[in-house]
Amino acid sequence: MILEGIRSVLLSPMCILFIFIGVFIGIVFGSVPGLSAVMAVCLFLPLTYGLTPINGISLLCALYIGAISGGLISAILLKIPGTPSSIVTVFDGGPMADRGEAGKAIGTAILVSFIGGIISVIALIFLSPVLASFALKFTSFEYAMCVFFAMTVIAVLTGKQPILGLISAFFGIFLSCVGTAPITSTVRFAPTSSDLMGGFDTIPVMIGFFAISEILEYGFNFSKEQKKPVIKTAKIRGYGITLKEFVHNIRLIIQSSIIGIVIGILPGIGGNTGAMMSYSAAQITSKKPEEFGHGSIEGLIASETANNATTGGAMVPMLTLGIPGSGTAALLMSGLIIHGIQPGPMIFKTNGTLMYGIFTTFALANIFMVIMERLLLPLFVKMLSVPKNILLPIVVVMCVLGCYSANHIVFDVICMFFFGLTGFFLRKWKVPVAPAVIGFVLAPTFERYIRTGIINERGSLSRLFTSPICLVFLILSVIFIAIPIVRGVRSRKAQKAAEGGAEQPSQEE
Amino acid sequence: MKFKFSKKEADILSSLVLIAFGVVVYIISMSYNIVRMENDLTDAWLPKVCGGAIAILAAVRLVGALLNKDANYAKRVERSAEDISDTLRGAGSVLLLLLYVFSYRSVGFIISTAVYLFVQLTIYTEKGKRHWLLTVAISVLMPILLYLLFVKALNYTLPTGILG
Structure with a gap:
């Protein structure tokens, strides 16, 4: 059955062609801010009706893998996450591009995306039943604590300025409260607006805060921007990362892959949570934690490995339990159902050949992705040589297009503008915008699960302290919040001491 | 205006705006404080936490700005x-x-x-x-x-x- 499944993909030129096309289109969708994996799969789902099951599903899976990986391109080059999964990639990929290492950053991200993807495929093949039963142990409280743990990435980002970072995070969480509340469906902060009833969409918030605010800032700092030296991007060999750096980071790649797979299998959590959790973990275990957020290759590796590792993990509950863990997984599941395949515990018995065909597709799509993105790498880097005065207006047009295309409503585009303006003022007041986006993305899941958990436990919070999974997340969260803050305070003290030491001789003079 | 705001003035102004924002969020949130389901936290708890936290954190920042006596921090720069x-x-x-x-x-x-x-x-x-x-x-x-x-x-x- 296994060999038959592998053969059904590898011996079919049409299937290989569909995977190739899917990966390419996925990369394009992922790299354009606003266009997401969900949109790519949604757009091509009707096209698969007339195809054989394996060809149709292969096309959709390839689109998914290409789009998740493509998000790294705009995240590094433009500091705009192409997909929510790439939000964390911006923190270190952007600064690396600023210092002329765009090629190295993209090359490394492509390579680790591939490794994360392949490790997740291996997990998908050999551990599906075990992983699925692990996911079933999670009740609402476990999910809530898992998301809370992912939120600790805010502490990593705000170590030196905890007050401003927390203000930003709470502002983002507040934005997520606008619209229909979970559980009761009460409309909050939008009593008269039908557009706001569903709350703000992630794409306008993400693009507004990251892209539009920076583009507006360019206009207000125009003279300073003109005086900045032109950054020359260093030529790269291979994937940019040296063998020594790669070997040095193997432990981190494995650690991030495991986090990505484990988070991927939890329905409703997603690639962004995996990347954020992996980033926090990498900072805590790093020997150079102070470099995180300033162009750390470890931060980049942690984010990109984990978000691609979630792709295989996300398939586990969908295939083995029939629970789609994300929007994309739900579309892939409908793709299977359309072709008469019912996901669930019996799927390996009823459609074993197709299952192993899907696993082969995942592996092949990852291989196509790593080759295709490497070939396109010089073209991506070339984008940085376009003068900013030309590039930025074009980016605005792409952002507007991406925002509009998500739901086909102008309201999203208007929201994007207002979030851009808000982000601009926050930046002007030295309030970092990244915690706001993270708070916005994660808070709805946290609120839903914590409230459901409390209702299920009849008002008791005791499970938070008695469930081993909750306890592990709780203890880890405390550690992960405390360490960056302590490090931040220490480095500030050391900085002050150094400044004091430097001033003393001049005072004596 | 001939002069730009000093860093101190900018921090005070932004803190005041954030305090006002936090207070408004908190007050509006109170209207969602209705128990619709037994044992539920109500729809008000998360926005109330956000509004309260923003106001308190901004107030801490405001006090910090007011107490900072550094001359450079309060220095105004002429607009070029x-x-x-x-x-x-x-x-x-x-x-x-x-x-x-x-x-x-x-x-x-x-x-x-x-x-x-x-x-x-x-x-x-x-x-x-x-x-x-x-x-x-x-x-x-x-x-x-x-x-x-x-x-x-x-x-x-x-x-x-x-x-x-």
Whole structure:
């Protein structure tokens, strides 16, 4: 059955062609801010009706893998996450591009995306039943604590300025409260607006805060921007990362892959949570934690490995339990159902050949992705040589297009503008915008699960302290919040001491 | 204004705005404090936490700013000619983007994008360095190419506006 499944993909030129096309289109969708994996799969789902099951599903899976990986391109080059999964990639990929290492950053991200993807495929093949039963142990409280743990990435980002970072995070969480509340469906902060009833969409918030605010800032700092030296991007060999750096980071790649797979299998959590959790973990275990957020290759590796590792993990509950863990997984599941395949515990018995065909597709799509993105790498880097005065207006047009295309409503585009303006003022007041986006993305899941958990436990919070999974997340969260803050305070003290030491001789003079 | 705000003034002003915002969020949240389901936390708890936390954190920042006696922190800097031109350029871009966003549906993708690109490229290029042919080429070709790609190739719907 296994060999038959592998053969059904590898011996079919049409299937290989569909995977190739899917990966390419996925990369394009992922790299354009606003266009997401969900949109790519949604757009091509009707096209698969007339195809054989394996060809149709292969096309959709390839689109998914290409789009998740493509998000790294705009995240590094433009500091705009192409997909929510790439939000964390911006923190270190952007600064690396600023210092002329765009090629190295993209090359490394492509390579680790591939490794994360392949490790997740291996997990998908050999551990599906075990992983699925692990996911079933999670009740609402476990999910809530898992998301809370992912939120600790805010502490990593705000170590030196905890007050401003927390203000930003709470502002983002507040934005997520606008619209229909979970559980009761009460409309909050939008009593008269039908557009706001569903709350703000992630794409306008993400693009507004990251892209539009920076583009507006360019206009207000125009003279300073003109005086900045032109950054020359260093030529790269291979994937940019040296063998020594790669070997040095193997432990981190494995650690991030495991986090990505484990988070991927939890329905409703997603690639962004995996990347954020992996980033926090990498900072805590790093020997150079102070470099995180300033162009750390470890931060980049942690984010990109984990978000691609979630792709295989996300398939586990969908295939083995029939629970789609994300929007994309739900579309892939409908793709299977359309072709008469019912996901669930019996799927390996009823459609074993197709299952192993899907696993082969995942592996092949990852291989196509790593080759295709490497070939396109010089073209991506070339984008940085376009003068900013030309590039930025074009980016605005792409952002507007991406925002509009998500739901086909102008309201999203208007929201994007207002979030851009808000982000601009926050930046002007030295309030970092990244915690706001993270708070916005994660808070709805946290609120839903914590409230459901409390209702299920009849008002008791005791499970938070008695469930081993909750306890592990709780203890880890405390550690992960405390360490960056302590490090931040220490480095500030050391900085002050150094400044004091430097001033003393001049005072004596 | 002849002078820019000092860092201290900017911090005080931004803290006051944030305190006001936090208080307003908290007060509005109180209206959601209705128990609709047994043992539920109510719809008010998370926005109340956010409003309260923003107000408290901004107040801490305000006190910090008021107590900071550093002369450099309170020093005002005179606005240069460059600063004024940058402010105009920035404000012009904000206004232009606002017009673009609001005319997107009524005027249509192609025309609103072409006008936006032309004006924005002009604003973001220094006077002596403007290349009109390139500006016009980008402004005209970019929206048409994107329209063809999204509407014809990818089957998306974009606002046609007055051309429709």
